[in-house]
Amino acid sequence: MLLLFVLVFGLVGWRLVDLQVVDAEELADRGVRQRARTIELPARRGRVYDREGDVLVTSVDSATIYADPRAYRPGEAPDGTEKPAAAHAADVAEVLAPLVGRDVADLREALERDAHFVYLARQLDWSLGERIMALELPGIGLLTEPRRVYPAGPLAGQILGFTGIDGAGLHGLELQHDGILHGTPGQLVMEGAPGGLAIASGPRELQPPVAGTDLVLTIDREIQSAAEAAALRAVDEFDAAGASVVVLEVGTGDVLAMASEPGFDPNDIDGSVQANWRNRAVTDVFEPGSVQKALTAAAAIEEGVVAPSTPMAVADRIKVGSKTFKDSHDHPVEHIDFAEVIETSSNVGTIQVAQALGAERLDRYLRDFGYGRRLDTGFPGEAAGLLMPVESWWNTSLPTIAIGQGVAVTLLQAAHAYATIANDGVATPPRILRGTVGEDGRLTPLEPGATERIISERTATQVREMLARVVSGERGTGKTAQIAGYDVAGKTGTARKPSADARGYSGEYVASFVGFAPVDEPRIVVAVMVDEPYPIWGGVVAAPVFREVMEFALKHRRVAPTEPNASLADALSEAALQRAIADAKLEGPATAADEPASPPVGAAAGGDGDAVADP
Amino acid sequence: MSAVPAPSRRPLPRSHARRPHLRVVPEPRPRHTLRFALLYLGLAGATVFGTVSLNALAAGDAVAAHRLEQEVVTAERDYAMLVAEVARLEDPARIRAAALDLGMVPAGSVRFLVVDRTLPADGVMPDLVASDDEATDPLKPVLSVEK
Incomplete structure (x- = not known):
């Protein structure tokens, strides 16, 4: 009996030691593995x-x-x-x-x-x-x-x-x-x-x-949407290969919109065309054409080579080296001032001024305006543009580059250069990122980039006034950019595209328009580029896109018009008239297309400005 | 002859004087073994019962916690989807298309009322507007007081 007792206890003890000592670690691990959930x-x-x-x-x-x-x-x-x-x-x-x-x-x-x-x-x-x-x-x-x-x-x-x-x-x-x-x-490690x-x-x-x-x-969703819609309409209307629009806020360098059409839907990558993924306003370059003339003018005025009122004799062609440069149309020798050279977008007049300025100085100013280098937005694929070192320029490079050929920029670079002129000559680096929001839900703004003065305030003002004549002047090439109530400045551009194999030019064109408003205190810069449109002219193709986007942006950003209304009564009258027209359109198809036969009592059209000044 | 001091004849302490040489000791108290055993069993039972009860309560709470965690996950999922849905509905292109479908037309020239007198509320408006904006749209981050 005693032997049996000892045997049983011995077995139990041996098993106990086996479980608690010999296999303890492995069993404990197995238990943890069974219960642990990660x-x-x-x-x-x-x-x-x-x-x-x-x-x-x-x-x-x-x-x-x-x-x-x-x-x-x-x-x-x-x-x-x-x-x-x-x-x-x-x-x-x-x-x-x-x-x-x-x-x-x-x-x-x-x-x-x-x-x-x-x-x-x-x-x-x-x-x-x-x-x-x-x-x-x-x-x-x-x-x-x-x-x-x-x-x-x-x-x-x-x-x-x-x-x-x-x-x-x-x-x-x-x-x-x-x-x-x-x-x-x-991760959460627990027992389950x-x-x-x-x-x-x-x-x-x-x-x-x-x-x-x-x-x-820094993007404004509303302006971005308007820019995309305008670019898409330009592509459809002018049968263009593409169109890009950049909207910058003057002073801060904030990119309010950056649109490229055709675009794509990021929700449907598989159904999109890979070529449309590029943010072409930043990744693609084009020859700016006459848009460039504003920078040539700014450099020349800043260096004292010329003033807006300087009289000039401008023929319709000029020979430099073996190449003859012509204006867009034949004309006899004209005696005009430099401001009119820019207003009429004369190639010959601009080349004459550039020759007086010299290659080194033109090259230096263009680089100061942001040509030939990335603007450090950090955007993937950002292009630096193309501006050959001045040592490599040929004898025809100076006149060619002065009128915006033989040099390539991104649309953002063109907008940035004009924003510098609009900002009294001070360059502010463009930025897309305004800041970050942490877990507290509050904005941590990004430090703005360092500003740099490129031209004097006086020169910037003079160039602005010259560019305003391009839009509002009698012979201006950018009249289609006019916006009722606002003074607008800008420059048209029509440039040939280099051929695909980079030898000479193709038969295609790029139409562009870059400008800002209001002229006296610029708030917004809009740059438009339409690729391979028909017709080809910047004033016909790109300027209307500029007008549409700029008008929306000015009103959305609540920029008051330059020209005030004659009186509050006129404003109220016109508002009543417009409401009557809208009501008539809503009433039915029979009256939808027409204005009412007579305005309502007390309503009368009047005043072409958009502001109401308190008398 | 040796001088041996005679024993002093001091009187004995009073207590000694009172204690008798023999006395009756009290009977030792009986040991309540049974009570101790019952108390021990009671405490052990209560401990076991309490432990089991607490574990049962904890298990019940674990079930409730699991359910609440699932509700939180579902609520967060719904919130994220609603944020996306609000943003989709606010898409300017969609609103423009919907407005055109309703027969609306783009506004004509916008009128600005430019006042050159200071209004009584000019000093307080910016703060009020900013705080209202921030308070009324919980979907948006707080960007600045001037928004």
């Missing part, structure tokens, strides 16, 4: 807002549908008996195919694959994922994945760029600022019971995720 906590990718705080890019949960193909083939139960397949792959494929947008045969092949996990569809709408899970199909599961969405579709698509399916930035600002947008994922419930008394170790930083752009 839950990945994804970091929210930062949003992108426009300058007013309107959402341009955000992330939402999406449903990724997967399958465990083992459910569709016979298996073995834990007790060793054969387990039949939970369902037929063909039946499930038939049901799922229209929901996930895949071919039935393709889906069936995926379900019958020799694997434990197969993606069936990624990043579907969450509601669709819930519908699929409601079907309770065997072996079908749902994973939550964040998906980047661009709520306004193609709006600012080339600026914003896009991410890959794994959420990494691949293009545009998504790529440029991927480092601060993506955040840091966290079967079924996913946490064991309340178990340890929990939380490493919280750090959300990505939100970006606030």
